[in-house]
Amino acid sequence: MLNSTAELVTFTNLEALQEHIVQCTRCPRLREYCLKIAAEKRRAYRDWNYWGLPLPSFGDPQARVLIIGLAPAAHGGNRTGRMFTGDRSGDWLYRALYQTGFANQPQSVSRSDGLELHGAYVSAAIRCAPPGNKPLPQEIRNCRGYLNRELDLLADLRAVVALGKIAFDTYLDLLKLRGLIPSRAAFTFGHDRQFTTAPGQPVLISSYHPSQQNTSTGKLTEKMLRAVFRRARRIAFGR
DSSP states (O other): OOTTHHHHHTOOSHHHHHHHHHTOOSOHHHHHHHHHHHHHOOGGGTTSOOOOSOOOOEEOTTOSEEEEESOOOTTTHHHHSSTTOSSHHHHHHHHHHHHTTSBSSSOOOSTTSOOOBSSEEEEESOSSOOGGGOOOHHHHHHHHHHHHHHHHHOTTOOEEEEESHHHHHHHHHHHHHTTSOSOSTTOOOOTTEEEOOSTTSOEEEEEOOOOHHHHHHTSSOHHHHHHHHHHHHHHHHOO
16 A cells, blocks of 8 residues: 555645645655755765755656656765755766757756756655665665656656656556556566556666766666657657
């Protein structure tokens, strides 16, 4: 059963839902860690006023493509207050979105840098930075209801891009809980794979996460990531 489903249904627009997410305290371990990082800071960012709160999603409310990541980076989103902003994963993601026509600029460094997304919306399985980038299963479940409500409110979706296996599994778990698929067994994660999940549901595209571990080793290249969003654009807009 989805956590606090009845409560979240009362949020009838994305803006109100995001304001609620920022106030979330469901995961004490994550809240403690994010606040600790925000207080200690990294030397390179000692002049920053770290966000330190759960992150709202970001993008176009009329999006046809939903992008699901894992979680904010401790000194990226947890510092800047915007998904995939201020870290190397975000550099790769927004450059690919710019190159495929979803973003007005190729870089995202702060909430006030002028970045706009067109036809795309960026969310995550977890809204707080987890220690070691490894959220606990219960923390993923605690956060799942937010993504579930976003799926309700993003009425124009044609495609969902899951960046990494945790995002992939989280989305499939939501479909299972909604009674749309019997299990995750029929869906095998891999890069740039396309899945039809259930009638009337967005096409699911799986992608390697643009983490430094994947990009520095060559497991994921810029060309490979662009291919994912070119596929998403074709599905969402027919071009």
